[in-house]
Amino acid sequence: MADQHYDAIFVGEGLLTLAAAATLSKQGKSVLLLRGQAETGQEIPGEAFQYSLGPFIYFGFEKWGAMEGFFSKLAYPIPSLKKKGLLFHPLETLLQVVLPNNRISLHSDEDAYYDELKREFSSRSENLKTLLGHMAREAAFYYPYVGQFPQIETEGVAERINEWKKYIDYSQAIQQHQKSRGIELLDTHGISPQVREYINLLFLCAFQRPLETSSAFELMQLFSSLKKGGVRFFDGLPTLVNFFHQLIRSWGGTILSEGGTSKLDTRRADMEQLVLLKDGKVVTSPHIVIMKPVNKSRINFYFTLPNHIIPKPMNDVLLMTWDKNPPNTVEDLITIRLNPLKEDETASTNERFMTVSLLIRGEEQISELSRKYLQNRVMERLHWLIPFSEKKIKAITLPFKAKSSAAYFLSQNEWSGTTKEVMKGVFSYRQPRGRKNVYVVDSDRSNFMGWGTPFLAGHRLARLIDKSI
Numbered sequence: 001m002a003d004q005h006y007d008a009i010f011v012g013e014g015l016l017t018l019a020a021a022a023t024l025s026k027q028g029k030s031v032l033l034l035r036g037q038a039e040t041g042q043e044i045p046g047e048a049f050q051y052s053l054g055p056f057i058y059f060g061f062e063k064w065g066a067m068e069g070f071f072s073k074l075a076y077p078i079p080s081l082k083k084k085g086l087l088f089h090p091l092e093t094l095l096q097v098v099l100p101n102n103r104i105s106l107h108s109d110e111d112a113y114y115d116e117l118k119r120e121f122s123s124r125s126e127n128l129k130t131l132l133g134h135m136a137r138e139a140a141f142y143y144p145y146v147g148q149f150p151q152i153e154t155e156g157v158a159e160r161i162n163e164w165k166k167y168i169d170y171s172q173a174i175q176q177h178q179k180s181r182g183i184e185l186l187d188t189h190g191i192s193p194q195v196r197e198y199i200n201l202l203f204l205c206a207f208q209r210p211l212e213t214s215s216a217f218e219l220m221q222l223f224s225s226l227k228k229g230g231v232r233f234f235d236g237l238p239t240l241v242n243f244f245h246q247l248i249r250s251w252g253g254t255i256l257s258e259g260g261t262s263k264l265d266t267r268r269a270d271m272e273q274l275v276l277l278k279d280g281k282v283v284t285s286p287h288i289v290i291m292k293p294v295n296k297s298r299i300n301f302y303f304t305l306p307n308h309i310i311p312k313p314m315n316d317v318l319l320m321t322w323d324k325n326p327p328n329t330v331e332d333l334i335t336i337r338l339n340p341l342k343e344d345e346t347a348s349t350n351e352r353f354m355t356v357s358l359l360i361r362g363e364e365q366i367s368e369l370s371r372k373y374l375q376n377r378v379m380e381r382l383h384w385l386i387p388f389s390e391k392k393i394k395a396i397t398l399p400f401k402a403k404s405s406a407a408y409f410l411s412q413n414e415w416s417g418t419t420k421e422v423m424k425g426v427f428s429y430r431q432p433r434g435r436k437n438v439y440v441v442d443s444d445r446s447n448f449m450g451w452g453t454p455f456l457a458g459h460r461l462a463r464l465i466d467k468s469i
Contacts, residue, residue: 003281006032006254008465009274012291014444018244019070019458020465021288025251027466032283033248033255034274045396051339052300052355055196057091058227060452070455086233088241089340096313098320098385099202104198105315108229111138123191131189132223137185138177139224141454145170147364174217201319204333204359208407221453232316234342237445274290285365287465289439290456299330299366301375303354303382303397306325310352316340320385327374329366331332334381354393356382425455437468 007029010017016279018386021031044052061064061078068078076084097104102120107113114132118125124417145166184195199219200211207214233239246254274283318336339353339464356378360366366374383389419440432442439461444454 003033004283006030006283006285007469008032008287008289009086009283009285010034010289010291010423012275012293012443013045013241014441015454016441016444016458016461017238017289017291018241018389019455020461021253022074022244022247022251023462024465025248025253027462028252029466029469031248031253032285033253034353035255035257044182044300045398046102046237048194048353049302049355050235051353052302052337052357053238056090057095057230057232058452059228059230060092060455061088061231062228063251070452070459073459076247081243084243085341086239087235091230093234095205095317095319096315097198098318099198099201100192100323101323102194102198105313106181106226108227110227113227121192121195121198122196124190125447127190127192128195129314130280131186131191134189135185135220136164136227139220140434142174143224163245171424177217177220178423180217182216183212183221185216187217197321200319201333202330205319205335208359210331234340260296278456286469287437287439289461291441291443293443297360298357298373299360299374300377301356301358303393304351304356304387304396305386305393307350309312309386309392310338311386314386318385319382322376322377322381323384327377327418329361329364329370330374331361333359334378335359336382336385356380381384423460424460427460429461 008021008023009022009032011034013033013035017033021033025031043048046096058067060129061068071078071081072130073320081088090109095106097106104116104120107116114129117128121128191199197210201207202222203211203214203218206225207218248255274285274288308393316338320334320336321332322334337355337357358378378394379395382393419432421428421430430438432438441457441461
């Protein structure tokens with residue numbers, strides 16, 4: 001006999017699961033959210049660095065975009081979010097990329113962006129412009145479907161059939177581009193190695209994977225996102241997560257915090273069963289959503305510096321390479337984030353906070369000695385980037401903490417490796433064969449760019465579950 005039964009149980013916490021749980025809770029469904037542990041297991045040095053946790057750029061906040069439609073469906077249109085404490089800063093010049101011989105600012109204005117590329121990649125700028133034009137045309141076809149939230153519910157049989165046909169056409173087209181390699185698209189347009197290095201840096205930041213693993217659809221999504229504009233949340237992911245927690249609880253949902261280890265029992269054909277090992281209670285549900293851990297881990301370093309030494313061309317978010325001899329334990333990407341200034345702060349603010357993130361390669365383990373070495377290398381790059389900054393950039397030292405081997409509640413399950421992939425446009429997941437009530441989704445905690453697709457996917461997942469309850 002179960003201690004509690006729910007309409008849906010979510011294991012692991014991300015944008016998709018939060019969106020789906022909030023949507024179902026608002027519809028009066030009983031929901032249980034089992035929170036996972038922090039993504040990296042690392043601490044941060046106080047609330048001043050909260051902005052550095054989780055994703056730092058979100059897209060889809062443009063008029064009629066995915067964010068506006070999603071929050072409106074939850075009865076919280078974007079203009080009211082700040083009144084609820086969800087503070088964010090709109091972005092136009094989104095970020096800056098620094099290569100050994102190039103410095104490119106990304107603009108949402110297409111002409112300004114092309115001018116940047118022409119200045120920095122003059123010999124290949126026409127090839128790059130042709131490539132970006134091709135991807136823009138393709139994205140313009142997809143965007144009304146994957147980037148915008150449906151504002152009006154369809155009524156009548158004819159409208160529903162028409163929408164269903166559009167959904168099938170878009171889904172098939174997206175799947176075709178998802179199966180095509182992005183690198184082949186670059187080869188078709190004669191993109192030079194220098195430009196590939198630039199695109200690879202953007203791709204590592206956005207998807208936590210090298211360019212070689214990309215699909216053509218991901219490339220289109222990446223560059224289209226850069227033009228849509230976005231926001232940074234002042235306190236990073238925690239402020240967004242807390243907002244969703246309040247919504248879910250206010251509508252009757254249940255949230256269990258970290259540490260409640262769970263075990264999934266797949267022996268029953270009629271219902272999935274979760275045993276909460278922390279207190280021995282058993283909870284059941286006909287629908288189980290499991291969020292896998294992130295496929296890449298980051299290591300963060302924290303600094304303070306006087307605001308006046310930051311060069312004016314430097315944006316609040318910057319990507320750069322190691323230039324020469326990158327450490328073999330991390331990718332050739334250094335992500336720099338300055339804390340965003342709030343409306344009541346000015347450029348004369350004396351002290352700024354800086355977080356530098358490195359993307360760990362594969363299954364590399366970072367020891368205390370390796371961490372110190374990486375921090376020294378990072379400091380060298382910061383002194384190169386910000387002239388006359390020696391002795392002015394101060395590192396904040398944290399106690400060494402090895403990466404936790406159990407990043408989320410769920411480890412390997414007995415059905416691991418026997419799942420099938422299900423693709424529904426931008427919403428894709430894996431299922432144990434023959435178990436249509438189990439959804440295994442990838443973590444999106446590091447999804448920096450993507451048309452607000454986690455929110456769209458979460459809403460679609462909620463609809464799938466709602467129809468079968």
